[in-house]
Amino acid sequence: MLVSKEWLNEYIKIDADIDALAEKITRSGIEVDSIKKYGEDIKKLVVGHVVSKEKHPEADKLNICKVDVGEEEPVQIVCGAPNVDVDQYVIVVRVGGRLPGGVKIKRAKLRGEVSEGMICSLQEIGLDANVMPKKYADGIYVFSNEPTPGSDALEALLLNDEVMDFDLTPNRADCLSMLGAAHEVSALYGNEIKYPNTDLTEAPEKATQEISVAVQNEEAIPYYAARVVKNVTIAPSPTWLQSRLMKAGIRPINNVVDISNYILLEHGQPLHMFDQDHIGSEQIVARYAQENEKITTLDGVERELLASDVVITNGSEPIAIAGVMGGDFSEVTDKTQNVVIESAIFNATNVRQTSRRLGLRSEASSRFEKGIASERVIDALNRAAFLLQDIAGGTVLSEVVSDGTLPETSKTIEISTHDVNQLIGFELSTEEINVIFNRLGFATNVSEDSFEVNVPSRRNDISIKADLIEEVARIYGYDQLPSTLPNFESTTAGYLTDNQLKTRKVKEILEGAGLDQAITYSLVHKDVAKDYALEEQEVVELMMPMSEDQAVLRQSLLPRLIDATRYNVARKNKNVALYELGRVFYSNGENQLPTEVEFLSGILTGQYTGNKWQQKDEPVDFFLVKGIVERIAEQLNVSFTFEAAKLDLLHPGRTAYVKLNDEVVGLIGELHPKVEKENDLDRTYVFELNFTKVLEQPVGKIEYEAIPRFPGVSRDIALVVNTEVTTSTLISTINENGADILNHAEVFDVYEGEHMEEGKKSVAIRIDYLDVTETLTEEKVSSVHNQILEALEQQGATLRA
Known part of the structure; x- marks a missing residue:
């Protein structure tokens, strides 16, 4: 809403300058976006009366006009406007004057004829062409009345004015009028409003x-x-x-x-x-x-x-x-x-x-x-x-x-002085509150400290006590609200919860590993809502989706991460490493809120970039992603195990479930070649963890142990096993039979090739033994080591010669 101060002054007289007025209105809750000052860049703009007009002898489109500008003799002005004519009252800028945009007017000769100024169009003095009368769009403006020649043209046009642009919120429709703006100013300054004349004959x-x-x-x-x-x-x-x-x-x-x-x-x-x-x-x-x-x-x-x-x-x-x-x-x-x-x-x-x-x-x-x-x-x-x-x-x-039937022109709301002061923290008297209501144009009936306030229908945003209290605070001044500190009997320092600490630590790990955080839409297409889901659950469908691509709530973060990766790769960003910490949703039936579960997911494709001065780029592979997941487990002080798995949209030989206490809490794998082809991706690896379940895992206090005083013993073994036997099975067998001196067992090599029998593979494992109470003897180590070998042989493993 554009509010002219000149027009506003017709209803309410305001002595404040435009900047102070705009500031006060803004502080009361109606933002003044901008102020346009029409006469700011204009000088020597006067009313002129065209006394005579003759064709320019050297130019068909120019006219030589004699214009009365309030001096003893008319001045000569050469004008090219097609609508200029005798006996018109026009806008003239004198020699030495200035127009918006820094245009300075000088005495000039046009085709040999002297021009002592310029007859102006409305556009030349700063008005937009879209609001000008059409008849003057291609020519000069002609006054409809007869103002005095030589008088200030800005005043004659009512353009010696400033216009405020109110940025109104939908609830303040009352200020979509000049009278509404006048009521607002009256409430702020207390001046009386003069209403327009409606005396009809x-x-x-x-x-x-x-x-x-x-x-x-x-x-x-x-x-x-x-x-x-x-x-x-x-x-x-x-x-x-x-x-x-x-x-x-x-x-x-x-x-x-x-x-x-x-x-x-x-x-x-x-x-x-x-x-x-x-x-x-x-x-x-x-x-x-x-x-x-x-x-x-x-x-x-x-x-x-x-x-x-x-x-x-x-x-x-x-x-x-x-x-x-x-x-x-x-x-x-x-x-x-x-x-x-x-x-x-x-x-x-x-x-x-x-x-x-x-x-x-x-x-x-x-x-x-x-x-x-x-x-x-x-x-x-x-x-x-x-x-x-x-x-x-x-x-x-x-x-x-x-x-x-004309609706009621007002509504009555009851309120008390105590209601006002209790909510906003003022100590206003009944009289002060009554003055504010009256300045707002609300009629009141006062009984002791109680009010019956009649709110006019122009203020349809006011319907309850709280609205009236807001009006009191607004007009009294938000900047007058007292500053107070909370009063506590006891205080505690703020701190992060365990889950917040763990979440921050995981983000640091992932970002330290070179992954960037992504935030994707929770809404997906119905066809992909259950893709990569760890549980079989009903999806949550929207009643009125914006599009088919945003019709249901997701049950995995991976579909949207794949979309984000495809978007980057299509724009020549071939090396992508993203993670997202977000929620998935499981339906609990109609009219029931869904279950929300926090998930942590990641996706990597292309080259994994290390420090240029230390190492070369390496292609992302399964073990890199597995190492990131294991790093998360290490920092959270939990122990993950991995089990080979087959999932429809993941590579059949490069996919594993992530388990915590024998419960599946996630997955790691390469996207199925079909999925990679559909999305124009090279080999792409993903992981996803049920972060809620991971965080629920109780973690005890850290217990420190003394550094062992006795040396350990390491033995390497090479086992020939069937190809389908997982290394995790072998490690589990070793751990179960290692008695109390087994310290650690780790696979350091797996071989399948021309020197191996078809369907067989060689797995090399290093076994570390340690006794913290005494020096190990050959006899004790051999006894346990043989026990482990026997257990492995019972599972079909044989020592490789």
């Missing part, structure tokens, strides 16, 4: 003899009112009216249309002007549209209506879409003589639905959508009739023709 003839009004659906049209104005003269609006509209961002058309736009901005009440002679009947009927009923709107487009649309009709066919746009055959034209003014309240929901569906968003529809003040419906109607009488020379017929 009505003709004896009654409007009810000319036209009737009927409302068929009051839920859609609670109230409809009209006035009839006869014998109007269509002409350009006065300069002051045109100027105010242009400063508010609206293009002047003619006096009748401009008056309806003026009232829209002044009162916040949209009006519509019908040409009475083209309505087609002597009755106006407001109703719901009939299904597939058609109307051609003012923009010349034929529109098909639905039964939920509200229309204004002549009893048989629509002449306007209520609150949105009028019909073409009843619009005001240059030949209009008799006007019917409409002022009504329409159902906000209907207007919003219709304007959105038809793509007809306007200043009027935006106000109807947010709610219209009941108390201004008749005032706006009378004000429009007054201006038509005053500006267009119309005759206003007596009486308002109406139907429906």
Whole structure:
């Protein structure tokens, strides 16, 4: 909403400069986005009267004009505007003057003729071409009145002004008008408001003899009112009216249309002007549209209506879409003589639905959508009739023709001084609170420290006590709120929970390993929702998804991480390492909240980059990813085991489950070649952990042991086993039979090749023995070692010669 200070001063006098006013309004809760100061870069701009005009002897498109600028003799100005003519009152910038953009005006010769200044268009003095009257779009501006030559042109145009741009939130629809802005300023400064003149001189003839009004659906049209104005003269609006509209961002058309736009901005009440002679009947009927009923709107487009649309009709066919746009055959034209003014309240929901569906968003529809003040419906109607009488020379017929019930113009809320002070921490007196309510324009009945506050309908954002308390705090000043510290009997230092500490540690590990954190959408396509899921669960489907790709909640983080990797690789970022810590969702049935589980997932493809000065890049492989997962387990002080697995979308020979206490809590693997091909990826490895289960694993206190005083013994063995035997099985057997001197067993080589029997492989294992109480003897080590070998042989393993 653009608010002109000059226009605002018509309703409330403000001594503060524009910057101070904007700051005070912003502090009260309405942000002033910007301030436009029209006269800031302009000097020596005066009113000129064109006394004579002659063709330039050397240029067909130039005219030599003698212009009275308030001096003893007219000055000569060469002008190229096609619409310049004798006896016009125009805008002139004198020699030595300046225009917006740093343009300086000097005495010049144009094709041999001296030019003592410049006759200006509105665009040249800073107005946007989109808001200028069309007749002046390609030429100079001509005053509709006769201001004194030599007087300040900015004052004559009401452009010696500053305009604030209010960034209004949807609840503050009351400030979508100049009177609303005046009420806001009045609340802040306490100055009285002067309301616009609506003193009509009505003709004896009654409007009810000319036209009737009927409302068929009051839920859609609670109230409809009209006035009839006869014998109007269509002409350009006065300069002051045109100027105010242009400063508010609206293009002047003619006096009748401009008056309806003026009232829209002044009162916040949209009006519509019908040409009475083209309505087609002597009755106006407001109703719901009939299904597939058609109307051609003012923009010349034929529109098909639905039964939920509200229309204004002549009893048989629509002449306007209520609150949105009028019909073409009843619009005001240059030949209009008799006007019917409409002022009504329409159902906000209907207007919003219709304007959105038809793509007809306007200043009027935006106000109807947010709610219209009941108390201004008749005032706006009378004000429009007054201006038509005053500006267009119309005759206003007596009486308002109406139907429906005008909603209540106020609502009553009870509140007390204690309620206000308790919530916002002030110590305001009853009198101080009452003054604030009165400055807001709320009538009050006060009994001791209790109030009955009558809130006008223009403030439809106020409905409960808390709203009134907010208004008191806002007007008194948020910056006046007392600063207090919380009062605690005992305080404790803040700290991170165990889970927060563990999460941060895991992030440090992954980022230290070169992975970048990703955050992906929780919504996925139904076809991939269960891909890579660790559990068989029902998915959670959205009732109204935005698209098929975002129709259900995920059960794995990997599908979206694969999408992110594909996106990067397609843009020449071949080496990708991402991780995500996010939630998956399992359905608990209809009307039940889903179960949310924290997951930790990662994806790596391309080359794994080390330090350039220490090592070469290496391709990502299964064991690199397994090492990252083992590093996570080490830092969380848990022990993972790995078991070969087969999953549909992962490589059949390079996939493993991650187990914790014999329970599957995750997976590691390479994407299936088919999946890699579909996503244009090279070998790509992923991991996924049920992080919630990992964090639930209890971790005891760290117990320290003394460094052993006795030396250990290591023995290497090479076992020949069937190819399908996993090394983890061999390690488990060794651990189970190592008695109390087995310290560690680790695989250091696996061989399959030409020197091995088909279906066999060689596994080399290093076994470390240690006794912390005494020196190991050969006999003791051999006894345990042989016991381990016997157990391995029972499982089909043989020592390799």
